[in-house]
Amino acid sequence: MNFRTTEENIFKILMFISLIAVMGSLIGIMAVVLIKGGAALSIGMVTTPPESGYYLGGEGGILNAIVGSVYLASGATVLAFFISIAIAIYLQREFTSSKAAGIIRTSLDMLWGIPSIVYGVFCFIVMMYLGIGTCLLAGIIALTMIEIPIMTRGMDEAIKMVPPELKESTYVLGSNRIETAIKVVLRQGLPGITSAVLLAFGRGIGDAASILFTAGFSDHIPASLFDSAAALPTMIFFLSALPSPEVRDRAYAAAFILLSIVLLISLASRLLTNKFSRYIIK
Amino acid sequence: MLSEQLREDIFSWEGIMTIGVITAFMIIIIGNSGCIDSESTDKESKTIKVSGAYALYPMMVVWADEYQKIHPNVKIEVSGGGAGKGMADALGGVVDMGMVSRDIYPEEIDKGAFYVSVAKDAVVVTINSENPVLDELNKRGVTREELVKIFITREIKTWGELVGKPEIKDEIKVYTRADACGAAQTWAEYLGDYTQEDLTYGADTGIMYDPDLAGAVARDKYAIGYNNINFAYDIKKESFVEGIRVVPIDLNENGKLDEDERVYGTRREILQAIENGIYPSPPARDLHLATRGGFKGETKEFVRWILTDGQEYIPENGYIQLPSEKIKAESNVLESGERT
Amino acid sequence: MKILRAFISMDSRRKKVVITTKLMLAASALVCALLFVIILILFSGSLPLLKQESIINILFSSFWNPGKGGFGLYPIIIGTVYVTGIAMLFSVPVSILSSIYIAEYAEGRVRNIIKSFVDVLAGVPSVVYGMCAIIVLVPLVRDYMAPFLGATSTGFCILTAGMILAIMVFPIIISICVDVFRAVPNELREVSYAIGATKWETIKHVVFRAAFPGVSSAVLLGFGRAFGETMAVCMVVGNIPRLSSSVFEPGTTLAAFIATNFGEMMSVPFYYSAMMLMALILILVVLIFNIIAKIIIRKSYGGGGR
Numbered sequence: 001m002n003f004r005t006t007e008e009n010i011f012k013i014l015m016f017i018s019l020i021a022v023m024g025s026l027i028g029i030m031a032v033v034l035i036k037g038g039a040a041l042s043i044g045m046v047t048t049p050p051e052s053g054y055y056l057g058g059e060g061g062i063l064n065a066i067v068g069s070v071y072l073a074s075g076a077t078v079l080a081f082f083i084s085i086a087i088a089i090y091l092q093r094e095f096t097s098s099k100a101a102g103i104i105r106t107s108l109d110m111l112w113g114i115p116s117i118v119y120g121v122f123c124f125i126v127m128m129y130l131g132i133g134t135c136l137l138a139g140i141i142a143l144t145m146i147e148i149p150i151m152t153r154g155m156d157e158a159i160k161m162v163p164p165e166l167k168e169s170t171y172v173l174g175s176n177r178i179e180t181a182i183k184v185v186l187r188q189g190l191p192g193i194t195s196a197v198l199l200a201f202g203r204g205i206g207d208a209a210s211i212l213f214t215a216g217f218s219d220h221i222p223a224s225l226f227d228s229a230a231a232l233p234t235m236i237f238f239l240s241a242l243p244s245p246e247v248r249d250r251a252y253a254a255a256f257i258l259l260s261i262v263l264l265i266s267l268a269s270r271l272l273t274n275k276f277s278r279y280i281i282k
Numbered sequence: 283m284l285s286e287q288l289r290e291d292i293f294s295w296e297g298i299m300t301i302g303v304i305t306a307f308m309i310i311i312i313g314n315s316g317c318i319d320s321e322s323t324d325k326e327s328k329t330i331k332v333s334g335a336y337a338l339y340p341m342m343v344v345w346a347d348e349y350q351k352i353h354p355n356v357k358i359e360v361s362g363g364g365a366g367k368g369m370a371d372a373l374g375g376v377v378d379m380g381m382v383s384r385d386i387y388p389e390e391i392d393k394g395a396f397y398v399s400v401a402k403d404a405v406v407v408t409i410n411s412e413n414p415v416l417d418e419l420n421k422r423g424v425t426r427e428e429l430v431k432i433f434i435t436r437e438i439k440t441w442g443e444l445v446g447k448p449e450i451k452d453e454i455k456v457y458t459r460a461d462a463c464g465a466a467q468t469w470a471e472y473l474g475d476y477t478q479e480d481l482t483y484g485a486d487t488g489i490m491y492d493p494d495l496a497g498a499v500a501r502d503k504y505a506i507g508y509n510n511i512n513f514a515y516d517i518k519k520e521s522f523v524e525g526i527r528v529v530p531i532d533l534n535e536n537g538k539l540d541e542d543e544r545v546y547g548t549r550r551e552i553l554q555a556i557e558n559g560i561y562p563s564p565p566a567r568d569l570h571l572a573t574r575g576g577f578k579g580e581t582k583e584f585v586r587w588i589l590t591d592g593q594e595y596i597p598e599n600g601y602i603q604l605p606s607e608k609i610k611a612e613s614n615v616l617e618s619g620e621r622t
Numbered sequence: 623m624k625i626l627r628a629f630i631s632m633d634s635r636r637k638k639v640v641i642t643t644k645l646m647l648a649a650s651a652l653v654c655a656l657l658f659v660i661i662l663i664l665f666s667g668s669l670p671l672l673k674q675e676s677i678i679n680i681l682f683s684s685f686w687n688p689g690k691g692g693f694g695l696y697p698i699i700i701g702t703v704y705v706t707g708i709a710m711l712f713s714v715p716v717s718i719l720s721s722i723y724i725a726e727y728a729e730g731r732v733r734n735i736i737k738s739f740v741d742v743l744a745g746v747p748s749v750v751y752g753m754c755a756i757i758v759l760v761p762l763v764r765d766y767m768a769p770f771l772g773a774t775s776t777g778f779c780i781l782t783a784g785m786i787l788a789i790m791v792f793p794i795i796i797s798i799c800v801d802v803f804r805a806v807p808n809e810l811r812e813v814s815y816a817i818g819a820t821k822w823e824t825i826k827h828v829v830f831r832a833a834f835p836g837v838s839s840a841v842l843l844g845f846g847r848a849f850g851e852t853m854a855v856c857m858v859v860g861n862i863p864r865l866s867s868s869v870f871e872p873g874t875t876l877a878a879f880i881a882t883n884f885g886e887m888m889s890v891p892f893y894y895s896a897m898m899l900m901a902l903i904l905i906l907v908v909l910i911f912n913i914i915a916k917i918i919i920r921k922s923y924g925g926g927g928r
Contacts, residue, residue, distance in 0.1 A: 004820055004822075004823060005820070007822065008820055008821070008822035008823075011719070011822060012727075012822075014719055015719045015720065015722060015723040015727070016723070017719075018715070018716040018717075018719035018720045018723070019719075019720050019723055019724075019736070021716050021720075022716065022717075022720050022739070022740070022743070022792050022796070023736070023739055025743070025789045025792070026739050026742060026743045026746075028754070028758065029743075029746060029750065029751065029754050029789075032753075032754045032757055032758060033750060033753075033754065036757070083649050083652075083653070086645060086646040086649040086650075087646065087649050087650045087653060089646060090643075090646035090647065090649070090650050091650075095643060095646065096650075103654065104650050104653070104654060106916070107653060107654040107656075107657050108653065109912060109916065110657055110909055110912055110913075111653065111656065111657055113843070113846050113847070113850075113908050113909065113911075113912040114657075114660070114850070114905055114908060114909075115849075115850025115851065115852060115877055115904060115905070115908060116850075116852065117850070117852040117877050117880055117881055117901075117904075118660065118664075118850070118901050118904060118905050119660075121664075121880065121884070121897070121898075121901050122660050122663060122664070124884075125663060125667070127376065128374045128375065128376065131375050132376075133331050133375070133376045133377055133378075134331070134333075134371075134376055134377070145656065148653060152653075176635060176636070176639050177639060177643075178638055178639045178642045178643070179635075199745075202745050203745075205747075206745070206746070206747025206748070206749070206750070207747065207748075208747070208748065208749045208852075208853045209748075209852040209853055209877075209881060212881065212884075213884060216331075216333070216359075216361055217361040217362075218359045218361065219359070219360070220357065220359065223357075226329075227329065227357075227359070228331065228359050228361065233747050233749045233853075234749075236749040236750065236752075236753055237749050237752070237853060237857070238362070238491065238494075240749075240752075240753040240756060240757075240857075241489065241494040241497045241498060241756055241857070242493045242494060242496075242497045243493065243496045243497040243500040243523050243524055243525055243526065244493075244523070244524065245524070247493075248497075251753065252753075255749075255750050255753055258747055258749075258750055259746065259750060262742060262745040262746055262747070263742060265745065266738065266741055266742050266745060366883075367884075370884075389890065389891060453774045455774070455776045457776070458862075460856075460861035460862075460882045460883075461882050461883065462883055477687070477690075479686070479687040479688070479690075480687075482862055482863070482864075483862070483864060485862055485872075486775075486776045486778075486860070486862075486871075486872060487776040487778040487779075487860045487861070487862065487872050488860060488861030488862050488872065488874075488882070489778075489861070490856070490861070490882055498776075498778075501761075502764070502776060502777075505776070
């Protein structure tokens, strides 16, 4: 008996330590970002773009990156939404054989695992071939490719959970597959779909590797789809190791904003899921 | 939130189609407010994209500002990335001009690279301001041979070894550039018949981008690295960037720093030294703007301005003007589109 | 033509179904094709180099100096293996132990809190991880860990990259493992208790064994993620393509190398191809790990669902 409980106790301690490691890492990261970023954050920081020469001068803020990120992530999320919802609906049994669905799901799983830098490289090659320079559009397309697998997977899970009896009853009443899909399935799957979209948006706004070569960087707020665009993650990448503290502050502020967005998305996902559950037929 | 009826309508077949069409419409409208090829003849607003070497970056920013004041319909986007990126972007057509802080290679010319030289600056050696042997180094300088033994062959391993004080056992931590850049290439050329890869092979850490390299050296007490002048000396204060000191080079190799070698206190001093030829070239070098084929349209206008009116901004911003005969020759090259 | 006539004569509702279905099929086909297109383009990009040098030379030579014709990828590949290896070494035990606790021992409220933590960890962008690594880990390794073990380091080394990567991989392994443990049917546990086993023995011999395939695939997926992680690694790994003899030395990984050197593509012949080849290796390795993970799941859980 003693030996068995001892073993259990040893592992309990190990588990405890592991848990501390995991939670501690998160708390550490949040602490660093909140402390450094909080100190750097100010109204000016978020409302003005940087003075020319963002590596050198300390004046100005990160409005260029904030707006750039919003454009990039929103554009990508909207584009990805239409493609993902189409695929997710299509994956239902009504539309495809399970073999075809299997192929599609496998492809999506493979795409989900591809490192984002590969998407960036791929997009850059296409850009060069088309003669387009670094611009907002290229960044949006690269981000869309990254968001699609994430969003589709979440939506697929949500739609799979819709009880078949529900759909059957609509078919009996004379609805066709599309009408059912849009009016019934989407509503039923709304909580899951919303979290999938939010999750993909969160990923899109935080990803740097794909937009490094494609969206470029700029001091200005992007005014057209063909302007280079700064983004919060690329700003952090370029500026967090610089010698001048005022310039580093911009990176910290950007990190603060990004972390806040991630926390907000986590929260919103939970809240919206609960709220939308009202529309579900249980 | 939304009323039942409204939600129903949005999610109906018609609703989704409408949303899709509106979005596509918006995208097209926003897209048409720019132009695919930034060299198009749209007179409404022109964008010139510049990327590349950090060496030219501060100067280009000033030039862009001044030029945009005179030509408010032109927008100039300047980004960094290193000379390698500048050349690659220029050759790939991704930007209108690449800033290059090293010699252009023949392979690049073969691929269509065309360049003009616009200014001059230099690479300097940097160490941390709390380096244990800073005073000794300021008195005796460092010779080229010693620099080779520090950066390339790593024969000199500790700071004590360097200045002849074996009791100081702190190891020298060598930093270099991770991205393909002109500073590394120029520095390697000064040290001997070396390339950036040789520098990388001997280093302890590769940092991306020039200002970040200065930042890393500023945070490691035993670090040694190299920077473009304008990232080692603070733009505004003209003295060293926080946490950095520039190491004097013992040019005549007599083991101590003579009066005329003592030129590293302020940026103005060292610029003077470069202009007078006291500080050698390399590590001082010409800075170029490169493009594929030839400069056209608004970009050509901009370069023309740089070679004429733009030259006046050079000295006060930490660079050296090329001699006027050279500038004239470069102007001819720009206009003719050929370099003989 | 017959199809077109049939289409026009449909009523509007039916038309909508046909159009939408075709659009959805197009979207799905596009996405499936994307995978192949990416691989194809990367492969055709690497062809020049592959024709020039033998693949053995490229993969196993340590001479990396493209200006002088050296394209040995060995140091970069080994660097990737080192960094990923260290990350998994730290991450797998910690993640599995944490998952066991979350799934088996934690009560409702506590479990929710911990799960929230893990979810947030999963969402933190990799540049933020990199930034924190520069601020916290680099000085830690340079001023404390390396001297403690008698080595000197700049802090930008394989160990630092491995450590931050381990933290990034936690959420992936934990979230999958927790689901897998929870999915083990309670009857198995009950039977084990009925024979007189303690909770821990039950976990060790019954639950874990039952969940093993799921756990393995979680680990494989985590490995794939670590293998391809770019930003955080390239900010702290040192970026020197050299065979390192210790974890305190700098190195580089395939992904970090592509990110740092993507610029110098044009001047040196075959550099572009070398980059394409590196990206190709990256994507193929990650794909292989993902496929193995899927096969394990399919074999053990009978292929029902995902």
